[in-house]
Structure formats: structure tokens, C-alpha cells
Amino acid sequence: MLGRHRKEAHVGRPPNERLIFHIDMDAFFASVEVMCRPKLRGKPVIVCGKPTTRSVVAAASYEAREYGIHSAMSSVEAFRLCPHVVAVEGNPGQYIYVSLELLRIYKEKSTIVEPYSIDEAFVEMTGTECTWENCLEVADDIKNRIRERFPGLTASIGIGPNKLVAKMCSSLDKPDGVSIIRPGEFGEVFGPRPTTKLWGVGDKTAVALSMMGVNTIDELGRHPVAMLRCRFGIMGEILHMMAQGRDDTPVTPYFEGMPVKSMGHEHTLSEDTWDIAEAERVLLRLCDQVARRMRKKSYLGNVISMRLRFADFEGIGRQRKIKFYTDEERVIYRVARDLMHRHWRPGQAIRLVGVNCSGLMKIPETIQVDLFREKEEDSHRKLLTAIDEIRDKYGEHAITRARLVRHNKRMWPAARRVSEPRFLRMGVGSGERTNRSLMAGWHDAAPNLDTTPLPASISTSPFDMLKHQDAEDRKRKRSE
Numbered sequence: 001m002l003g004r005h006r007k008e009a010h011v012g013r014p015p016n017e018r019l020i021f022h023i024d025m026d027a028f029f030a031s032v033e034v035m036c037r038p039k040l041r042g043k044p045v046i047v048c049g050k051p052t053t054r055s056v057v058a059a060a061s062y063e064a065r066e067y068g069i070h071s072a073m074s075s076v077e078a079f080r081l082c083p084h085v086v087a088v089e090g091n092p093g094q095y096i097y098v099s100l101e102l103l104r105i106y107k108e109k110s111t112i113v114e115p116y117s118i119d120e121a122f123v124e125m126t127g128t129e130c131t132w133e134n135c136l137e138v139a140d141d142i143k144n145r146i147r148e149r150f151p152g153l154t155a156s157i158g159i160g161p162n163k164l165v166a167k168m169c170s171s172l173d174k175p176d177g178v179s180i181i182r183p184g185e186f187g188e189v190f191g192p193r194p195t196t197k198l199w200g201v202g203d204k205t206a207v208a209l210s211m212m213g214v215n216t217i218d219e220l221g222r223h224p225v226a227m228l229r230c231r232f233g234i235m236g237e238i239l240h241m242m243a244q245g246r247d248d249t250p251v252t253p254y255f256e257g258m259p260v261k262s263m264g265h266e267h268t269l270s271e272d273t274w275d276i277a278e279a280e281r282v283l284l285r286l287c288d289q290v291a292r293r294m295r296k297k298s299y300l301g302n303v304i305s306m307r308l309r310f311a312d313f314e315g316i317g318r319q320r321k322i323k324f325y326t327d328e329e330r331v332i333y334r335v336a337r338d339l340m341h342r343h344w345r346p347g348q349a350i351r352l353v354g355v356n357c358s359g360l361m362k363i364p365e366t367i368q369v370d371l372f373r374e375k376e377e378d379s380h381r382k383l384l385t386a387i388d389e390i391r392d393k394y395g396e397h398a399i400t401r402a403r404l405v406r407h408n409k410r411m412w413p414a415a416r417r418v419s420e421p422r423f424l425r426m427g428v429g430s431g432e433r434t435n436r437s438l439m440a441g442w443h444d445a446a447p448n449l450d451t452t453p454l455p456a457s458i459s460t461s462p463f464d465m466l467k468h469q470d471a472e473d474r475k476r477k478r479s480e
């Protein structure tokens with residue numbers, strides 16, 4: 001294994017069949033914000049929802065981490081640990097822009113690039129000019145290109161003979177490191193570590209393993225596979241393989257497309273509510289957003305899920321399969337609302353509402369969609385088409401239901417100009433891990449993030465925004 005100091009320990013080993021990079025950006029959201037506001041460089045910075053509300057830390061700069069701040073922590077707690085931490089409201093449009101540009105850089109090295117999350121990707125180097133001998137130079141070159149394109153952004157790269165090893169390897173030397181685990185070295189590096197360090201093993205699985213006397217990755221790899229199968233089913237076999245550093249899953253290039261499995265939105269209320277009517281209005285707005293996205297991407301779905309989280313952070317999720325496929329908010333809402341009423345108990349204060357539609361199928365251009373949809377009146381379809389056209393032309397806020405008007409101001413704040421106040425334009429939602437859901441809708445602009453879409457007229461390029469910001473700063477200075 002090579003870390004930042006790169007002691008070449010295995011020069012001359014025969015090249016293995018597969019060579020894979022896993023690239024993970026460091027403190028991604030926070031680094032993008034710092035790039036756009038260089039004055040923040042070197043300072044503890046967190047990215048969260050509106051800093052004044054009950055937001056959660058989505059990303060923390062490495063300077064902030066020195067104070068014990070980490071993602072998923074409440075921003076209140078972050079301020080307690082470090083009162084001078086700079087809290088910045090997130091800007092998902094910007095992160096997605098940077099993320100897509102990063103994929104382009106990786107594609108210069110290999111045609112097979114799999115985006116794994118908003119800031120992580122696997123790059124299949126097998127069959128390219130990159131070999132076990134020169135992979136460090138290739139990794140350095142990628143890091144330099146990232147720095148040239150996005151000053152201040154750093155990545156950590158893991159190099160391994162499969163995705164599992166590359167992924168686990170990239171976290172060994174963060175931030176800004178390169179680590180290599182060559183074939184046969186996995187056990188040496190990870191064997192003594194606790195099972196929670198194995199990719200995908202959570203606390204519950206670790207406890208179950210521990211009850212079987214399995215505490216380290218090495219012990220898991222040597223445990224009789226039959227016993228693991230007996231306890232965990234097919235997952236037991238997979239765990240056994242993984243603990244030995246074995247993985248033969250392919251790197252799936254993004255242009256082959258990850259099938260979109262579901263589309264959903266969720267919203268954390270600015271205050272917990274006991275009022276089911278308030279929660280219904282949020283639900284209706286979310287259903288509207290989900291259905292709109294489905295129509296835009298030509299999807300129909302037949303499984304509708306509703307999620308509630310309560311003040312005590314306990315939550316419920318319920319789903320129902322319907323007999324036909326739909327892309328209409330009134331159908332999604334009807335089912336989700338019913339689920340909400342069945343499973344919410346008066347007295348439970350609601351903190352978060354979410355809705356999701358799955359069982360998706362893409363509507364091929366030539367297909368007769370009415371074969372799949374519930375028989376609907378032409379007039380309603382015409383209405384939906386008209387609403388979609390208005391929103392396409394004038395933005396998402398141009399038209400909404402009368403029932404939501406009173407609440408629109410708070411739930412759909414008018415898009416502000418870039419200059420007021422600095423970059424505070426979009427929220428990052430609850431800050432919960434959204435990576436997999438982001439992947440599920442990779443081709444959608446900002447799926448599953450609870451955001452206000454960017455007006456088309458405003459560029460999402462950080463550089464345009466930076467230029468704009470500088471111009472605004474100069475203007476303000478002149479007027480002072």
C-alpha cells in the first residue's frame with residue numbers, strides 16, 4: 001500500500017488484470033463554496049440549509065473537522081463546537097455543475113467512468129495506458145487537472161484491482177492523498193480493522209457479526225461461509241467475499257445510464273407541526289414536484305411511498321402499489337395522503353414529509369401512454385400540459401395550485417438574484433445522505449434535493465458566479 005509518502009513496495013509485480021481508480025473529492029460542498037469565496041480559505045466552513053434554522057451540516061471543511069464538526073450534525077451543535085465557524089447555505093446546482101465537469105476530466109483518462117455519488121466516481125483503467133507501474137503519475141495528473149479547472153479543489157484517489165478495494169483505499173489518505181492497494185495486499189491493510197470499516201457494513205450488521213464472534217475484517221473473511229449464509233442469506237456470501245477483498249462487479253459507464261428506479265422529494269418543515277392540514281399542503285406541493293419531474297423525463301410509476309419523520313427523529317415510511325401507471329400529482333397525492341392519514345397518530349409532531357414514486361417505466365416516444373395510465377379526462381391532461389408549458393417557459397414558480405398560494409412564499413421562495421445575499425439561493429434540504437438518490441436520478445438536474453430550481457437565465461458555472469460576485473463587490477466598494 002502506498003500513501004502520500006509513496007514508498008514503492010512492490011515494484012515489478014506482474015500487472016493484474018483489472019486496475020480501477022476510485023476518486024472522492026475532499027469536503028466537496030464546502031470546498032466548492034470556498035473556491036467561490038476565496039476569503040474563506042483556511043477557515044472552518046460548514047455547508048448547511050438556512051444557517052438560522054434547524055439545519056443539518058451537509059459538509060464540513062477539514063478546518064471545521066478539527067473542532068469535531070462532521071456531516072449530519074445539527075448546525076447548532078457545530079456552532080457550539082466552533083462559534084466562529086462560517087455557515088454557508090448550499091447551492092446544489094453548483095455542485096452538480098462541478099460534478100459533471102469532473103466526470104469530463106476523468107473521461108480524458110478512460111471511456112469507462114461510473115459516477116458513484118455527487119463527488120465520487122470509479123474509473124476503469126484496465127486496458128488504458130495506465131498500468132500498475134505508472135498509476136501514481138496518472139493519479140497525480142488527474143489531481144492536477146482538477147486543480148487547474150477548479151482552483152482549491154482536491155481529490156483523494158484509491159487505486160485497486162477492483163471497485164471494493166479502490167473505494168476503501170481512497171479513504172486511507174484523506175484529504176488530497178493517493179493510495180494503492182495491489183492484488184493480494186487487501187488483508188494486510190484492512191484485515192485487522194473492525195468489520196464496520198468494510199464498505200457497506202453498518203452498525204447493525206457489525207453487532208450481528210460480533211455476536212457470532214466476528215469482530216475484524218480478517219475474522220469475517222475466515223469465518224465459515226455456510227454460517228454466514230445461514231445468518232445473513234445471500235448477503236452472508238457477499239460479506240465473506242468482500243472481507244477477502246474480492247469483488248467482480250463491473251464499472252458501469254454513466255453513458256449506459258443507471259436506470260432510474262424512483263423519483264421523490266422530501267421537505268423538512270421550518271417548524272414541527274401537529275397540524276395534519278399543514279402537512280397535507282407540503283405533501284401536495286411535493287407530489288406536484290415529483291409528478292412534474294416524471295412528466296419531464298417521460299416516466300410513469302405505479303408504487304407510491306409516503307414518509308414522515310417526527311420531532312423525536314423517529315419516522316415511518318409506507319408504500320402502496322396501484323393498479324395502473326401514473327405521472328399525475330393528483331393520483332400520487334391521493335394515495336400518499338391516504339397513507340399519511342392511516343399511519344399518522346394525532347399528537348405526533350411532524351418534522352419531515354416525503355413522497356416517492358417507484359415502479360418506474362420510461363415511456364418510449366412511440367408508445368400509446370393511455371394504455372398504461374388510468375383513464376383520464378382529456379381536459380385534465382390538457383391542463384397538465386399547459387401547466388408544464390408555463391413552467392418550462394417562466395419557471396417553476398410561475399403557476400401553482402390556489403391551495404398552496406398562501407404557503408408558497410415560505411416553501412417556494414422567489415429565486416433571488418445572485419448578488420443578494422452572497423450565494424444564498426438554494427437550500428440543501430435536510431442534509432441527509434442523498435448520494436444514492438442523486439445517482440438514481442443522475443440525469444435529472446437536482447433530484448431529491450429539496451431545492452428551488454435555478455432560473456434558466458442564471459448560469460450555474462462557479463466562475464460566472466464568481467465573476468458576477470466580484471463585479472458586485474467592486475460596485476459595492478465604489479458606492480461605499
Ligand code: DCP
Pocket residue numbers: 024025026027028029030057058059060071072118119174175428431432433434
Ligand atoms: N453530503 C450530505 N449529507 C451527508 C453527507 C454528505 O449532503 N450526510 C454531501 C456533502 C458532501 C458530499 O455529499 O460534501 C460528498 O459526501 P462525502 O461523504 O464524500 O463527504 P465530503 O466530500 O464532504 O468529505 P470527504 O473529504 O470525507 O469525502
Ligand code: MG
Pocket residue numbers: 024025026027028119
Ligand atoms: Mg467526498
